Amino acid sequence: GENVEQHPSTLSVQEGDSAVIKCTYSDSASNYFPWYKQELGKGPQLIIDIRSNVGEKKDQRIAVTLNKTAKHFSLHITETQPEDSAVYFCAASSRANFGNEKLTFGTGTRLTIIP
Amino acid sequence: KAGVTQTPRYLIKTRGQQVTLSCSPISGHRSVSWYQQTPGQGLQFLFEYFSETQRNKGNFPGRFSGRQFSNSRSEMNVSTLELGDSALYLCASSWGTGGNEKLFFGSGTQLSVL
Numbered sequence: 001g002e003n004v005e006q007h008p009s010t011l012s013v014q015e016g017d018s019a020v021i022k023c024t025y026s027d028s029a030s031n032y033f034p035w036y037k038q039e040l041g042k043g044p045q046l047i048i049d050i051r052s053n054v055g056e057k058k059d060q061r062i063a064v065t066l067n068k069t070a071k072h073f074s075l076h077i078t079e080t081q082p083e084d085s086a087v088y089f090c091a092a093s094s095r096a097n098f099g100n101e102k103l104t105f106g107t108g109t110r111l112t113i114i115p
Numbered sequence: 116k117a118g119v120t121q122t123p124r125y126l127i128k129t130r131g132q133q134v135t136l137s138c139s140p141i142s143g144h145r146s147v148s149w150y151q152q153t154p155g156q157g158l159q160f161l162f163e164y165f166s167e168t169q170r171n172k173g174n175f176p177g178r179f180s181g182r183q184f185s186n187s188r189s190e191m192n193v194s195t196l197e198l199g200d201s202a203l204y205l206c207a208s209s210w211g212t213g214g215n216e217k218l219f220f221g222s223g224t225q226l227s228v229l
Contacts, residue, residue, distance in 0.1 A: 032215040043119070043205050043220030044158070051215075089158065093215055101215060102148070102171050107157040 002027040002094030006106030014114050019080055021109045023090035024072040032093040033066060033073045034103070039086045047088075048075070077111075085113045117142065119208050119221035127227045133194040136224045140187050140208030146170075147189040148218065149181060152203040161204075164189055165212040193226075201228045 003026040013019045025033075031052035036044035050057045050064045050073065057064050061080075066073040073092075077084055090106040120139040128134050140147050148171075149161040160173035164183035181191040187208075193200055203223040209216035 034217070036220075041222065043207075043222045044218075045220065046217055049217065102160050102163060102173075103218065104160070105150075105158040 002030065002092060002104040004090060004092050004104050004106045006090050006109060008109060009107065010110045010112070012112045012114055013080055015080055015082060017080055019075075019077045019084070019111055021075045021088055021090070021111070022072060023074070023092075023106050024070075025092040025094075025104075026071065027092065027094045028068075028071065030071075030092040030094055032103075033064070034091050035062075035064060035075050036089045036091065036105075037086045038089065038108075044089055080113045082113050082115055085111060087111070119206055119219055121204075121206050121221035121224050123224060124222070125225045125227075127229065128196050129229050130196055130198060132196050133192060134196060134226060135190055135192050136204055136206075136226075138189045138191075138206030138208075138221060140189070140206075141219055144208035144210050144219070145187055146209045146212045146216065147183055147187065148207045148209070149189070149191050150205045150207065151175075152205055152223070153201075158205065161191065163212065170212055196228045198228050201226060 006023045034049035037047045038044040061078045063076040087108045091103040093101045094104045122137045146165045148163040150158045163171040167183045178194045183189045205223045207218040207220045
């Protein structure tokens with residue numbers, strides 16, 4: 001089945017600097033790559049997603065890039081703010097036991113913004 | 116529009132007991148997926164239901180089961196609880212089914228097995 005690896009597991013950046021989180025996936029058939037942000041005591045919230053027919057997508061301070069050949073995708077957060085502190089999860093679509101697609105998640109990155 | 120609602124928020128059980136968790140999806144969403152979240156394993160897929168049918172299943176033992184009702188509300192059940200079942204159980208709903216849909220998560224049920 002699909003394997004999604006995420007790095008780093010923890011990341012601390014100075015407020016105002018940029019943060020980059022990287023993920024690799026194993027299933028070349030994967031075609032949907034969302035990123036989720038989880039704040040303390042809450043469930044994950046979708047912040048941006050990208051499909052395999054697009055190489056880059058941007059939404060204000062957040063951008064995602066996808067390299068299908070290398071099977072990796074990255075989350076970029078610019079001009080970081082204290083409210084960006086959270087755990088971030090990448091995910092990739094993959095075939096599950098019944099042959100239907102499901103999301104496989106990375107193990108998460110705990111991002112801390114230092115004021 | 117109300118989000119995904121999970122009840123109860125916290126549960127404490129002892130080994131050998133069983134537990135039922137409930138999830139109410141966003142209005143209009145017909146798919147409900149369940150995930151187990153633990154510090155070491157991240158989010159592990161349990162199963163997905165769409166229109167009252169289980170469409171997908173992860174690699175969990177048969178002690179983990181679920182169902183979906185005609186109003187799209189879903190329940191998951193864990194029988195013969197083990198210490199290792201302690202986790203945050205997350206429910207997510209989506210309009211359609213499959214791995215290409217945007218998932219909307221609830222806040223989860225924190226299960227502690229003593």
